[in-house]
Amino acid sequence: RTADDDDPYERVVVANADQLAIVTALADPEPRPRLIDRCLVAAYDGGLEPLLVLTKSDLASPDKLLELYGDLDIPFVVTSREELEQGGAADRVRAHLDGKVTAFVGHSGVGKTTLVNALVPEDRRRTTGHVNAVTGRGRHTTTSALALPLADSDGGWVVDTPGVRSFGLAHIDPTRVIHAFPDLEAGTEGCPRACSHDEQDCALDQWVADGHADPARLYSLRRLLSTRERREGD
Structure with missing residues (x-):
């Protein structure tokens, strides 16, 4: 990531990972879909x-947030x-981690390190923090990324990363994001050179109109691509 969208210096979060687990609290602190979108763009x-x-x-329903990402099949x-x-969440998360190197990213206070602790041997665990009742922000308890072997796993590893308050995308090449949408990528053959996939002559509109892909998928792609052009608070 970069510190912000105008920062030319890339800050490496993790290398050689297979999966990015975006950890978000449904409340306390409130979810920030713009940050989730930015993490998704970086993942793709x-x-x-x-x-x-x-x-x-237990503090808020996940339905509204999940509705935003349903068409991405995440x-x-x-x-x-x-x-x-109590550790009950670890088993369901572990089912997605076996045999992979998974980096966990999210705000401080969302329960990221608590979850990582439940997934790794006890002697490798980290300290956890709490959300500030005044600011609604978590206290940083992880200051550097640490790769940990996943307990009872076939070669799985988890990477706990410091909590983030912003996720700049200055280092991202938007033309690569389309690769995560194979149902749409084939329709870009008729696009003009350097098409942003959100302009008048974009071939994807006709591709969708001809029934080759779901319109909701094109909307999701364009929402993710546009997040690079907008500040996280927009």
Whole structure:
């Protein structure tokens, strides 16, 4: 990632990973779909499989947030605070991690490190923090990325990363994001050179109109591509 969209310096979060687990609380702190979109763009650009892990479902329903990503066919796991504390969430998350190197990314206070702790041997665990009641932000308890072997796994690893407050995309090549949409990529053959896939002459509109792909998929692609042009708070 970059610190912001105008920052020319890339900050490496993880290397040689297979999967990006985007951990988001449904409340306390409130979810930020724009950050999720940005993480998805980075995952698609880097060739990582995305996984949504939604925590604190006892505080808010996941339905509205999941509706935003239903057309992307992203696997997801929904957990509650009780499940995180008692370890019940770990088994369902672990089913998506076997044999893969998975980087966990998310805001501080969303339960990311608590979940990672439940997935790794006890002697490798990290400390956890709490959400500030005034600011609604978590306290950073992870200051560097750490790769940990997944307990009871066939070669799986998890990478706990520091909590992020922003996710710049200055380093992203938007032309690579389309590769994550094979049902749409074939329709770009008729696009003008350097097409942004969100302009008047984009061939994808006709591709969808001819019934080759779901219109909702094109909407999702364009929403993700446009997130690079907008600030996270927009």
